[in-house]
Amino acid sequence: MFRHRAAKQEPTRNRSLQRHGRRESPPSGGRGCQLAQDLFDLADADGFDLVYSHTTLHHLDDCRAGLEHLKRLARPGGTIALVDNVCDRYPTPPRRAYTWPALWNFPRELCRLGPRDAWFQLRFWHSRPWLDHLLSDRYLSRAAFRALYGSVFPGARFDDPGFALAMTWTAPESSAPGM
Numbered sequence: 001m002f003r004h005r006a007a008k009q010e011p012t013r014n015r016s017l018q019r020h021g022r023r024e025s026p027p028s029g030g031r032g033c034q035l036a037q038d039l040f041d042l043a044d045a046d047g048f049d050l051v052y053s054h055t056t057l058h059h060l061d062d063c064r065a066g067l068e069h070l071k072r073l074a075r076p077g078g079t080i081a082l083v084d085n086v087c088d089r090y091p092t093p094p095r096r097a098y099t100w101p102a103l104w105n106f107p108r109e110l111c112r113l114g115p116r117d118a119w120f121q122l123r124f125w126h127s128r129p130w131l132d133h134l135l136s137d138r139y140l141s142r143a144a145f146r147a148l149y150g151s152v153f154p155g156a157r158f159d160d161p162g163f164a165l166a167m168t169w170t171a172p173e174s175s176a177p178g179m
Contacts, residue, residue, distance in 0.1 A: 047075025074171040087139035
């Protein structure tokens with residue numbers, strides 16, 4: 001149950017991906033909100049108990065500035081949980097990294113989904129808007145992720161679920177939002 005305010009950062013300064021909005025729907029009668037807006041427009045004088053971002057920060061032009069801003073959003077004792085894609089081979093996977101697996105998996109997807117949905121999925125994976133989105137991604141390597149995030153969030157804990165790295169950090173009790 002949420003008893004405190006939480007912020008979930010979703011879209012970034014990449015305007016082509018942005019969806020603006022605010023939804024406040026506290027689960028189980030607790031207080032909470034989910035925010036979907038530009039990261040750098042997000043502010044709260046009291047700070048948040050939880051700041052969460054999942055696979056979005058690689059879209060920022062200045063990742064360090066985004067991380068510093070997220071750090072300022074946590075109230076004293078608040079937690080920041082960040083998950084983002086990483087790639088140790090290259091900062092932006094080549095087009096074939098997305099299109100070839102879609103072709104390779106098509107026969108299996110045909111059996112699993114049926115012809116209509118499998119064809120839709122194959123076309124989606126080869127569509128220009130989706131490929132443009134994927135090819136705009138800028139991933140950090142695992143080492144660069146740990147170095148950058150660790151420099152902004154000293155003492156952070158890192159986990160590796162495989163496709164991404166996850167980081168959790170708790171703001172010191174003595175700091176105030178904006179510090």
